[in-house]
Amino acid sequence: MLAPPAVTLRTTTLLVAGTLSAPLAFSSQPLERFRDVTKAAGITFVHDQRPTPEKHMSETFGSGVAWIDFDNDGYQDLYFVNGAPGSSNVLYRNNGDGTFTDVTARAGLAMADPRHGHKTGVAVGDFDNDGYADIYVGAFGPNALFRNNGDGTFTDVTARAGVAGGADEWTSSVGFFDFDRDGRLDIYVTNYLDVSYDDNPYCGFKREGFRTYCSPTIFDGVADRLFRNNGDGTFTDVSVKAGIANPAGKGLGVTFCDVDDDGLVDIYVANDLVRNFLYRNNGDGTFRDIAYAAGVGFGGDGKPQAGMGTDCGDVDGDGRPDLYVTNFSEELNALYVNRGRGLFEDATIRLGLRSGYGPLGFGTKLFDMDNDGDLDIHVVNGHIVDNIELYGTGVTYRMKDLLYENVGGRFVDVSARSGAALLVDRVGRGQAVADFDNDGHLDIVISNLGGPAVLLKGTGVQAGNWLSIRAAGRKSNPHGLGARVTVETPAGRQVREINNVASYLSANDLRLHVGLGTARTATRVEIRWPSGQVQTLTNVAANQVLTITEP
Amino acid sequence: MTRTWPAALALITFLGVGPAAGIERPTPAPTQGAVPVDSADTAGDPELAPIRLALQSGHARPGDIIARLKDVLGRRPELAEAHFLLGLTYRLVGRDMLAEAVAELRQALTLDPSLTAARYYLAQSYLDLGRADRAREELERALDEQGDRPTEFLLLLTRVETQAGSPARALDLAREVLAADPDRGEARYFAALALIALDRRAEGIAELEQLAATDMVPPDVMAALGSAYLDDGRPADAVPLLEQAVAAAVGRPDLHVRLARALRLTGQIEAADARLAAALPPGTPLEASEYYETAEADIALETALVRLSQDRLDDADEALQKAVTLRPGHGPTLRHLAELRLRQDRRADAARYAAAARSAGETLTPELASLLDAPGDAP
Numbered sequence A: 001m002l003a004p005p006a007v008t009l010r011t012t013t014l015l016v017a018g019t020l021s022a023p024l025a026f027s028s029q030p031l032e033r034f035r036d037v038t039k040a041a042g043i044t045f046v047h048d049q050r051p052t053p054e055k056h057m058s059e060t061f062g063s064g065v066a067w068i069d070f071d072n073d074g075y076q077d078l079y080f081v082n083g084a085p086g087s088s089n090v091l092y093r094n095n096g097d098g099t100f101t102d103v104t105a106r107a108g109l110a111m112a113d114p115r116h117g118h119k120t121g122v123a124v125g126d127f128d129n130d131g132y133a134d135i136y137v138g139a140f141g142p143n144a145l146f147r148n149n150g151d152g153t154f155t156d157v158t159a160r161a162g163v164a165g166g167a168d169e170w171t172s173s174v175g176f177f178d179f180d181r182d183g184r185l186d187i188y189v190t191n192y193l194d195v196s197y198d199d200n201p202y203c204g205f206k207r208e209g210f211r212t213y214c215s216p217t218i219f220d221g222v223a224d225r226l227f228r229n230n231g232d233g234t235f236t237d238v239s240v241k242a243g244i245a246n247p248a249g250k251g252l253g254v255t256f257c258d259v260d261d262d263g264l265v266d267i268y269v270a271n272d273l274v275r276n277f278l279y280r281n282n283g284d285g286t287f288r289d290i291a292y293a294a295g296v297g298f299g300g301d302g303k304p305q306a307g308m309g310t311d312c313g314d315v316d317g318d319g320r321p322d323l324y325v326t327n328f329s330e331e332l333n334a335l336y337v338n339r340g341r342g343l344f345e346d347a348t349i350r351l352g353l354r355s356g357y358g359p360l361g362f363g364t365k366l367f368d369m370d371n372d373g374d375l376d377i378h379v380v381n382g383h384i385v386d387n388i389e390l391y392g393t394g395v396t397y398r399m400k401d402l403l404y405e406n407v408g409g410r411f412v413d414v415s416a417r418s419g420a421a422l423l424v425d426r427v428g429r430g431q432a433v434a435d436f437d438n439d440g441h442l443d444i445v446i447s448n449l450g451g452p453a454v455l456l457k458g459t460g461v462q463a464g465n466w467l468s469i470r471a472a473g474r475k476s477n478p479h480g481l482g483a484r485v486t487v488e489t490p491a492g493r494q495v496r497e498i499n500n501v502a503s504y505l506s507a508n509d510l511r512l513h514v515g516l517g518t519a520r521t522a523t524r525v526e527i528r529w530p531s532g533q534v535q536t537l538t539n540v541a542a543n544q545v546l547t548i549t550e551p
Numbered sequence B: 001m002t003r004t005w006p007a008a009l010a011l012i013t014f015l016g017v018g019p020a021a022g023i024e025r026p027t028p029a030p031t032q033g034a035v036p037v038d039s040a041d042t043a044g045d046p047e048l049a050p051i052r053l054a055l056q057s058g059h060a061r062p063g064d065i066i067a068r069l070k071d072v073l074g075r076r077p078e079l080a081e082a083h084f085l086l087g088l089t090y091r092l093v094g095r096d097m098l099a100e101a102v103a104e105l106r107q108a109l110t111l112d113p114s115l116t117a118a119r120y121y122l123a124q125s126y127l128d129l130g131r132a133d134r135a136r137e138e139l140e141r142a143l144d145e146q147g148d149r150p151t152e153f154l155l156l157l158t159r160v161e162t163q164a165g166s167p168a169r170a171l172d173l174a175r176e177v178l179a180a181d182p183d184r185g186e187a188r189y190f191a192a193l194a195l196i197a198l199d200r201r202a203e204g205i206a207e208l209e210q211l212a213a214t215d216m217v218p219p220d221v222m223a224a225l226g227s228a229y230l231d232d233g234r235p236a237d238a239v240p241l242l243e244q245a246v247a248a249a250v251g252r253p254d255l256h257v258r259l260a261r262a263l264r265l266t267g268q269i270e271a272a273d274a275r276l277a278a279a280l281p282p283g284t285p286l287e288a289s290e291y292y293e294t295a296e297a298d299i300a301l302e303t304a305l306v307r308l309s310q311d312r313l314d315d316a317d318e319a320l321q322k323a324v325t326l327r328p329g330h331g332p333t334l335r336h337l338a339e340l341r342l343r344q345d346r347r348a349d350a351a352r353y354a355a356a357a358r359s360a361g362e363t364l365t366p367e368l369a370s371l372l373d374a375p376g377d378a379p
Helices: B009-014 B046-057 B062-075 B080-093 B095-111 B116-128 B132-146 B151-163 B167-182 B185-197 B201-212 B218-232 B235-249 B253-265 B269-279 B290-309 B313-324 B329-345 B347-359 B366-373
Strands: A035-038 A067-068 A076-081 A090-094 A100-102 A119-125 A133-138 A144-148 A155-156 A169-178 A184-192 A225-229 A233-235 A250-258 A266-271 A277-280 A288-289 A310-314 A322-326 A334-340 A345-346 A359-368 A374-379 A402-407 A408-413 A428-434 A444-448 A454-458 A465-472 A485-491 A491-496 A512-517 A522-527 A534-541 A544-549
Touching: A035 A408, A035 B269, A067 A119, A067 A428, A133 A184, A169 A225, A169 B167, A184 A250, A233 B009, A266 A310, A310 A491, A310 B290, A359 A444, A374 A428, A465 A485, A465 A522, A485 A512, A491 A512, A534 A544, A544 B132, B046 B062, B046 B080, B080 B095, B080 B116, B095 B116, B116 B132, B132 B151, B151 B167, B151 B185, B167 B185, B185 B201, B185 B218, B201 B218, B218 B235, B218 B253, B235 B253, B253 B269, B253 B290, B269 B290, B290 B313, B313 B329, B329 B347, B347 B366
Parallel strands: A119 A169, A169 A250, A250 A310, A359 A428, A465 A544
Antiparallel strands: A035 A454, A067 A076, A076 A090, A090 A100, A119 A133, A133 A144, A144 A155, A169 A184, A184 A225, A225 A233, A250 A266, A266 A277, A277 A288, A310 A322, A322 A334, A334 A345, A359 A374, A374 A402, A402 A408, A428 A444, A444 A454, A465 A512, A485 A491, A485 A522, A522 A534
16 A cells, blocks of 8 residues: 655745756754664675775675565565675565565575675666566676576576676676667676785784775776677677776776766766766767766866765756765765766755765665655765774764755755664665655665665655656566656656666666655656657656556 | 986976875885886877977976866877876876876776887886886886887886885896996996895995985985995984985985984984974874884884983883884884883883893893893793
C-alpha cells in the first residue's frame, strides 16, 4: 500500500525558469528525515577490511553496495560487496515487509575466492536482455560477471564474457550503460592505481604506530576499460579504440549522463589527485575527453582534487545535468553546474556547499529526499588514514554524513537536524539510494569500511508526491538506462535521466524516482529512449511505481 | 680549467620542483637536469610555438602558461605535445602538482611514444616523488629506445642511483658521463658522493673541494662538503660551507641542524641555538614523512646538547625526552640520556638508558659501562 504524502510541503509554488520552485515551507526545525532501520530490517552485513600493520592501500578502499531487484518481485534487494580477499559478499532478498533475508548461498554470489583480492565496485544491469538484472563486481584482481538465471541463482560467466579485466588490475567503480545505443548494455570499468601488493613503500613517521597509508601521488594511474557487449554473451575490450584508455587516470568514481543533450550518454570519471575526465560520446564508438574545455577537471583553484564519488543530475532545474564530485578533507566537494554548450561552472560556494570542505567524502547521490521536485544531496564520509588522530591535525577518522536540502536551487546543510541516524560518526565508503519499501520515500544504504552496514529509511516527513518509473526497453536496453525523462506538473518541468551508476563503488535503484511536490498528477511524462524513440504519457497519477514499456 | 654546469641552466633551472608549502625538500642533486623542451622528435605543433617560447623564456607565469595549454587541450585533447608542455609547466608550480605532471607526461607518451623529452621529465618527476625505481625504468627505456646514451639522461640516471642508495652504480654512470664530458660538474658531484658512500672518503672530499673552488658553486656541493668535514671532525671548516648552504636552502631543517652542530662544536653556542630555532619555525607545515620526523628528532637532540653545554640540565632533559619520543631506538639519544641521568645521580635510570644505548650499538663511557657491568646492577 503506497502511503500518501504525510505533509503538504508547499503553501504556494513559483515557477522559476521553467522548473519547480523551492518549497516556501522549508523547515529550519529538526526533522527526522532518515531513521536507522538496519537491525529491524535484518541487515547484519559487516565489511571485512582486515587491516595490516603494513598499511596496504587497498585496505582503505572499502566496497560498494547495490540495489537490485534480482527476482523481479518489485522490491529492491541488496547486494553488499565485501573487502578482504576470501571474504564473502552478501545478497539479501527483500521480503517486502521491511525485512531482508540472506540468500547468498543459494544465489551463488559469495565471490569468496581469494584470487579476486580485495573486492570493490558493483554494477547492476541486464546485459543479456533476458529481463533479469545481472551483477558485475570489480576487484583488486580479476573482476567478475554474474548472470542472473532468473530462478534466484547466478552463474559466473566472466571467462566466457571476457570481462575479467587485468589479472592484477585495481578496479574501483564499475557500471553498465549502453554507449552505442544498440540495446545491449556495455560495461565501464574504472581503474585506480598501478600498484602491486608487494609494492608497498613505507609512508608516515617511523615510530611505532605512526605508519600511514601512502598517498596515491606516488603511484601511477591505470587506464580504465570499456567492454562492448557483442550481444552473444561475450564482450570486446574497446578501451583503446574508444579513446578512454588514458593511463593518467586514477579513477574512483564514475557516472553517466548526456551532458550535451545529443542523445548519447557521456562518461564522467572522478580521479584521485589527478584531473577528472569528461568523455563526450562522439556517437561513432569513440569518446573525447572534454574536461579541459568543460571546466570539470579541476577544483576552483585550478588544481586537481582527490575525486572519490560522483553523480550527475539537474540540480538547478534548467534541464541540463550537472556534476557533483566528493573530494578529500580540506577540499570542497565540487558541484559543476552545466551552463550548456559544453561549459560548466564550479558553483560549489555559490550554491551553498561550503560545508563539504571538512569531511572526506565518498559515496554520494543526488536525489529528491523530500519529493519536492528538486535534487538534494547525501554524502557519506570517512578518512583514509586510520591513525590520523595521532598526527594532531584535528581531522578525525570517523566522520558524520552530509545532507543538503535543495531550497530554491541553493543548498542548505541539514545534516545536523535530520535525525539521530545522521549524527553518527562512521567510516563511510559505498552508498546507494532506492525506495526499498516502495513507500515513495527514498532510502539510503551505506557500506562502512570495516564496520556494519547501515540502512537509513526515508521517513517521508514533509515529503510531497512522487512517481517511480520502471522503464522497460524493447529496442533500447531492458531498463532504459540512458533514457531522458521529462516530467511536467502544473508547477514546472523536471528533466531526469535513467542511470543507476553513481556514488562510489555502488549501484542505485534502476527505477527513476521523481518528486512531484503538491501535484497529484504529472500532466506530461516524456521519455526519450536511447533508441531515439520519444514516448509521451499524459495525466499520470502520482504516488505509483509506473512501468513504461518502449513502444 | 673551466667547469660547466648545465649549459641550459638558465633555461632549465626554473623547471625544478619548487617548495611545497614553503619547504624545500632535500635532494642530492645540485641542479635539475636539462633537456630542451623542443627536443621532442616531432617537429612541434605551430599553435604551441608561442607557448613553448614563453616557457623557455622563463618570464611567463606558470599559471598563464597552464591556462593557455588548457585552452589548447580543450580544443585538441589528443595533442601529445600540449600534454607534455603542460606536464612540464606543472613541475614549475610545486610539489603538489607533481602527480598531475606525471599524469600529463604519461598521457603525452601514450599519445606519442616518441616524445623522448617527456620521458626524461617523467623520470625526473618520479624521482621528485621518491620513486627512484620508476625513474630508473623510464630512463633505461629511454636509453634503450635512443640507441645512444645522451649525457642528460645518464646524469639523471646517476642521480637516480644516488638517491636509490646504489653508489657503485652511480659512480659507474658518473664516470661514463665524465668520459664524454670531463668538465661536467654534476657528474663530478655525484662521483664524489658515491666515493664517500663507498668509504673512499678522501677521494670524495678531494673531488668536492675541487668543485667548491670554482665559481657559482651549487649549495648542494657546499652542503656535502660541509657535512663531510663535520663528520671528519673538522667543524671549523664546516661552518662557512654550511652557512652558505643554509642561506641557499633555508627550508631544509637538516642543513640547519648540521650547521648548529658545527657551531656548537666550535663553541658558538648562541649561534647554534639561533640556528636550531630557525630550523623548523613554529607553524611550519610538516609532511608526515621520515625526513621530517628525523629532522624534528635531530633538532631536539642537538637542542639538548646545546642545553647541556649551557649547563641547563632540566631543559636538556626535556629536549632529550622529546628526541627519544620521536625516535625511540636512537643510540646517541639514549646514550646522552644515560649520561644526563648519571649527572643527575639517577643511577637506575642511567643504567636503563645505557643498556638501551648499548643495544643500539653505542659505545658507552667507562662510567656508564660500569653501571651495567656491576654484578646485580644491570637493569
